[in-house]
Amino acid sequence: GRFKGMLEGLRGDDLAKQIESLNELCETLCMATEESLVGLSVEALLPLLVTLVSSDSCAEVMLLACRAIAYILESIPGSSAAVVQFGCIPPLCDKLMAISYIDVAEQALMTLFKISQDHAVQVLRAGGMTAVLAYLDFFPISVQRTGMATVANLCKRVSADSMHLVRESIPQLSALLLSSDQKIVEHVCTAFCRLAADIQAHTAHLESIAAHGLIPNAWRLLSQSFSSSGAPGGG
CATH class of the missing domain: 1.25.10.10 (Leucine-rich Repeat Variant)
Structure with a gap:
C-alpha cells in the first residue's frame, strides 16, 4: 500500500x-x-x-x-x-x-x-x-x-565502431593529463591505457588518440614525477 x-x-x-x-x-x-x-x-x-x-x-x-x-x-x-x-x-x-x-x-x-x-x-x-x-x-x-572515473569506465569497452563517440574528447583528456589533481591524472591514465588496449589492432585509431598532445603531455608528467622523486628527501 x-x-x-x-x-x-x-x-x-x-x-x-x-x-x-x-x-x-x-x-x-x-x-x-x-x-x-x-x-x-x-x-x-x-x-x-x-x-x-x-x-x-x-x-x-x-x-x-x-x-x-x-x-x-x-x-x-x-x-x-x-x-x-x-x-x-x-x-x-x-x-x-x-x-x-x-x-x-x-x-x-x-x-x-x-x-x-x-x-x-x-x-x-x-x-x-x-x-x-x-x-x-x-x-x-x-x-x-x-x-573522470566515469570516463575511465567508458573506455573499458570502446570498439573501432564506437571510436567516433570518444574522438572529440581526446584533446580534453590529453590536456587533463597535466591536471594538478593526482586522482584525476590517475583516471585519465587509466582511460588512455584502456583505450589503447581496446583498439590496439587499429593503427589509424591509435594515431588519432596520440594526435592531440598525449605524448608530450605524458612525457611532461613523467619528467615531473622523475624530478620530484629525485629531489632531496624524495623517494
Whole structure:
C-alpha cells in the first residue's frame, strides 16, 4: 500500500505531492532492507522517474528523481539492466549538457557513474563521454574525480565502431593529463591505457588518440614525477 501511494504521488500533477513522494521514496531506498522493499515494482517506478528527470519544471523534483535512480542501483541488486532498459541514461546526459542547476547536474553525474560500472557501452552510445566532460570544471573537485572515473569506465569497452563517440574528447583528456589533481591524472591514465588496449589492432585509431598532445603531455608528467622523486628527501 505504501508504494502504491508513492506511485500515485509521482504520477499526479501536484508538485508538493511529487516532492513528498520522492522524499519518501529516497528515504525508503536509502535505508532499504529486503523486507522494506517488498511490493516495490522497479518496472512501475522507473518510467515515472525518467519522466520526472526529463521534466524541466522544478529543480527539486529533478534532483530527487536522479537521486532515487541512484538509490535503486545501490539497494536493489540486478536493477541496473532495468535502469538502462527504461531509458534513464539519455535524460541524465541531458542534465550534464545543459547545466541549468548545478546540484541536479552533480547528482546526474553521480548516477551515471553508477550505471557506467555495469553498462559502459550503453552510456557511451548515449553520448555519455561528451556529456560528462562538457562542464567538468564547473564542479567541485570531488565531483570532477567521479566524472573522470566515469570516463575511465567508458573506455573499458570502446570498439573501432564506437571510436567516433570518444574522438572529440581526446584533446580534453590529453590536456587533463597535466591536471594538478593526482586522482584525476590517475583516471585519465587509466582511460588512455584502456583505450589503447581496446583498439590496439587499429593503427589509424591509435594515431588519432596520440594526435592531440598525449605524448608530450605524458612525457611532461613523467619528467615531473622523475624530478620530484629525485629531489632531496624524495623517494
